[in-house]
Amino acid sequence: MDIDKIIKERHSVRAYIEKNIEQNIIDEINKDIEEYNAIGDLNIQFITNEPNAFGKSFLADFGKFKNASNYIALIGRKCDKLDEKIGYFGEKLVIKAQSLGLNTCWVGGTYSKKNTKYDIKKDEKLVCVIAIGYGENNGKERKLKDxxxxxxxxxxxxxxxxxxxxxxxxxxxxxxxxxxxxxxxxxxxxxxxxxxxxxxxxxxxxxxxxxxxxxxxxxxxxx
Missing domain, CATH: 3.40.109.30 (putative nitroreductase (tm1586), domain 2)
Structure with a gap:
């Protein structure tokens, strides 16, 4: 894996094509998720083929997504460092997805717990999600600081x-x-x-x- 190339070519993507993620790729990402959940005391979940993922039933008032039917729910037990751990392990999954030919977008906002496919316990928190799939394009470069x-x-x-x-x-x-x-x-x-x-x-x-x-x-x- 050319990590330098992956880091520089990865950009946020909100428009996806209607193409299912292959099962072998799902399995590979889930393997990493299982490892990170064990290490970080997290409950990250990979939800696929959910056509209402970014509709009003899930992510309230957050638009501008197209054909986004897969997402990674970044969940963990409530603690002081939860958000930071979610950022660290979530980005590892973003980089892995990019290496497998997928596109992603970090998404934060107000979530509804109705009609969702992820499981969450009372002592846990859904911090944010990552949209994932095959993008219409590879996203736009952004200006970087010195x-x-x-x-x-x-x-x-x-x-x-x-x-x-x-x-x-x-x-x-x-x-x-x-x-x-x-x-x-x-x-x-x-x-x-x-x-x-x-x-x-x-x-x-x-x-x-x-x-x-x-x-x-x-x-x-x-x-």
């Missing part, structure tokens, strides 16, 4: 740190806010986000990207 606007270091930035920041800049964030800072001090990386819409989920997504770019020997997500 490295200097999101990162700083007490020494000359090493290559691994620069690669981590580069990957982080390609991370999807709510409303393309990119409201985060990545610092390297005393050879320790700190990634923080400013307050804003879905910034805790964004933080998990950013940490996933930075980890992929920098390598786990330099930075590893704590969950």
């Amino acid at each position: 490295i200097s606007s999101v990162a700083s270091s007490d020494v000359e930035m090493p290559d691994w740190f620069l690669k981590g920041v580069e990957f982080a800049l390609y991370a999807p964030t709510a409303l393309n806010q990119q409201r985060y800072k990545i610092t390297l001090k005393d050879n320790k990386v700190e990634i923080v986000s400013k307050l804003g819409f879905y910034t805790k989920v964004d933080l998990g997504i950013i940490k996933c990207h930075f980890e992929l770019g920098a390598g786990k020997e330099h930075y590893s997500f704590k969950y």
